Amino acid sequence: MFIKQLSIFAENRKGCVAELAEVLANAGIEIRALYVADTSDFGIVRIIADKPEEAAKVLKEQGHTVSLTDVIAANLSDAPGGFARVVRTLSDHDIDVEYMYAFITRVSGNACVILRIKEAQQALDVFAKSGIAVLTSSAVYNM
Amino acid sequence: MSENQYPKYFQPEIECASREELTKLQSERLSAMVKRCYENVPFYTQKLDELGIKPEDITSIDDLSKLPFTYKQDLRDNYPYGLFAVPNEELVRIHASSGTTGKQTVVGYTRYDLDGWASGAARAIVAAGGHVGDKIHVSYGYGLFTGGLGLHDGATKLGATAIPVSSGNTARQIQILQDFDSDFLCCTPSYAMFIGETVRDMGIDPKTLTVRGGIFGAEAWSEEYRQKIQELLDIKAYDIYGLSEIAGPGVSYECEEQTGMHVCEDLYYPEIIDPDTGESLPDGTYGELVFTCIGKEALPLIRYRTRDICMLTREKCSCGRTLVKMGKPHGRSDDMLIIRGVNVFPSQVEHVILTLGLEPNYLIEVDRINNLDVMTVKIEMTPEMFSDTVRDIEALEKRISGTMQSVLGVSAKIRLVEPKTLARSEGKAVRVKDLRKI
Numbered sequence: 151m152f153i154k155q156l157s158i159f160a161e162n163r164k165g166c167v168a169e170l171a172e173v174l175a176n177a178g179i180e181i182r183a184l185y186v187a188d189t190s191d192f193g194i195v196r197i198i199a200d201k202p203e204e205a206a207k208v209l210k211e212q213g214h215t216v217s218l219t220d221v222i223a224a225n226l227s228d229a230p231g232g233f234a235r236v237v238r239t240l241s242d243h244d245i246d247v248e249y250m251y252a253f254i255t256r257v258s259g260n261a262c263v264i265l266r267i268k269e270a271q272q273a274l275d276v277f278a279k280s281g282i283a284v285l286t287s288s289a290v291y292n293m
Numbered sequence: 294m295s296e297n298q299y300p301k302y303f304q305p306e307i308e309c310a311s312r313e314e315l316t317k318l319q320s321e322r323l324s325a326m327v328k329r330c331y332e333n334v335p336f337y338t339q340k341l342d343e344l345g346i347k348p349e350d351i352t353s354i355d356d357l358s359k360l361p362f363t364y365k366q367d368l369r370d371n372y373p374y375g376l377f378a379v380p381n382e383e384l385v386r387i388h389a390s391s392g393t394t395g396k397q398t399v400v401g402y403t404r405y406d407l408d409g410w411a412s413g414a415a416r417a418i419v420a421a422g423g424h425v426g427d428k429i430h431v432s433y434g435y436g437l438f439t440g441g442l443g444l445h446d447g448a449t450k451l452g453a454t455a456i457p458v459s460s461g462n463t464a465r466q467i468q469i470l471q472d473f474d475s476d477f478l479c480c481t482p483s484y485a486m487f488i489g490e491t492v493r494d495m496g497i498d499p500k501t502l503t504v505r506g507g508i509f510g511a512e513a514w515s516e517e518y519r520q521k522i523q524e525l526l527d528i529k530a531y532d533i534y535g536l537s538e539i540a541g542p543g544v545s546y547e548c549e550e551q552t553g554m555h556v557c558e559d560l561y562y563p564e565i566i567d568p569d570t571g572e573s574l575p576d577g578t579y580g581e582l583v584f585t586c587i588g589k590e591a592l593p594l595i596r597y598r599t600r601d602i603c604m605l606t607r608e609k610c611s612c613g614r615t616l617v618k619m620g621k622p623h624g625r626s627d628d629m630l631i632i633r634g635v636n637v638f639p640s641q642v643e644h645v646i647l648t649l650g651l652e653p654n655y656l657i658e659v660d661r662i663n664n665l666d667v668m669t670v671k672i673e674m675t676p677e678m679f680s681d682t683v684r685d686i687e688a689l690e691k692r693i694s695g696t697m698q699s700v701l702g703v704s705a706k707i708r709l710v711e712p713k714t715l716a717r718s719e720g721k722a723v724r725v726k727d728l729r730k731i
Contacts, residue, residue: 157681159674161711215674219681
């Protein structure tokens with residue numbers, strides 16, 4: 151039930167993200183979602199792609215530092231309260247979120263939140279009990 | 294012959310001589326040298342006259358401290374040939390220092406000088422376990438720089454096989470290591486590291502290489518750096534020391550003990566002095582290394598100030614050599630940075646990086662911002678250091694800067710950069726960029 155997210159080290163320098171994007175473009179990789187965490191000196195580019203293993207391979211070949219991180223894609227209704235319900239559920243069960251980002255999916259009325267949680271299995275159990283749907287990796291990659 | 298049937302020393306009569314024999318040889322050579330300098334080099338005639346010293350006053354090596362120092366600036370002031378003690382007809386080779394920090398210095402060699410230098414390099418190869426029949430892959434640059442020809446002549450003197458690859462084109466270096474069955478690799482430690490990394494990145498198992506040992510010098514390198522090279526290339530890595538003003542590599546060299554370098558004191562007599570007062574310091578004390586070229590004809594420098602900081606030890610060595618040992622130089626005092634009044638050697642920064650288990654690809658940048666020295670250490674990111682969370686990476690940066698602060702006594706900003714973005718060197722590595730405009 152985990153999604154493989156690409157995490158890439160990006161120095162704070164001109165053209166850095168453009169280079170990454172071009173490597174993925176040339177390999178025919180499609181990007182589903184992207185989020186950049188930044189500090190004054192460096193950033194971490196997090197990408198959900200259709201072929202994460204292949205994307206990691208081409209990035210490594212081009213000399214980038216990249217890792218694959220297990221994340222959870224929670225499906226939620228694209229309506230007021232949909233997102234709040236997910237994070238409230240986690241909070242009520244004392245589950246910390248390292249970081250998250252969300253996007254609207256192509257299915258009308260649906261949205262998706264990507265969650266990076268250290269106690270990932272616990273989070274999945276809580277979601278199952280609370281009736282929060284979690285997307286499979288193939289559903290996300292082929293979105 | 295099996296490995297242990299080869300001679301253990303190249304010149305046992307010198308390398309294992311008794312202290313009495315060595316002192317006698319050194320005293321004779323020193324007094325002859327001072328006489329030659331006085332008679333043939335106007336610079337020394339004037340210096341000795343000023344001090345009221347006559348060549349006859351120098352009869353023993355103990356008289357050395359009566360003699361004046363020679364500085365790099367003296368070589369520059371007498372550029373190019375002013376300090377040579379022989380006529381041009383006797384010169385068979387000229388080398389020059391890189392001159393990165395000023396006018397280059399020129400060094401001449403007679404046939405006798407080249408022979409002494411080659412003997413030193415040959416002693417080094419044998420001390421590292423080399424012998425006749427070994428192939429010595431020389432990746433030092435060939436040219437005015439003494440590295441390439443120094444090891445080349447040493448291999449030839451020994452009767453081993455020199456492979457004069459010179460530096461550069463790392464993929465080709467590795468191809469030659471594989472195809473020519475090289476036994477020893479000779480280059481700067483930073484280039485050895487780069488070759489080792491490239492071997493790893495190409496997916497080559499270092500155990501499939503025939504190389505047994507490496508002889509690496511021309512740069513200050515730490516013990517941890519040695520371990521890393523030894524692992525990457527599956528070899529034993531030996532330090533070798535030299536400087537063009539005295540001779541090239543082979544002024545001193547490591548034996549199997551790997552605990553310091555035996556000095557060819559029959560040719561180049563070493564002293565340790567207090568760099569501020571010029572006073573001689575006892576064995577086991579750190580100070581500036583000074584050489585007197587008692588076994589050279591063309592450029593017989595008297596008490597040459599190397600600017601290298603190290604110490605000498607005369608304890609009995611398990612290898613059987615009696616020649617005095619010098620410790621790894623901390624670095625050249627010219628390389629020392631003064632950051633907010635604190636002395637910092639690039640080798641200390643390297644030590645911290647390696648003890649934390651990080652890759653030794655780094656660059657020290659010093660700048661002056663609002664009248665304050667700011668030191669930034671750029672370190673290349675590796676997959677092992679990387680995390681997908683900012684918090685983990687910042688914690689790593691803090692751990693590195695905290696260790697730097699405690700070891701160096703001055704704070705350093707840590708900046709992680711992308712892999713392979715810091716320039717690799719095929720010769721002497723550039724570790725410091727001083728951007729201060731003072």
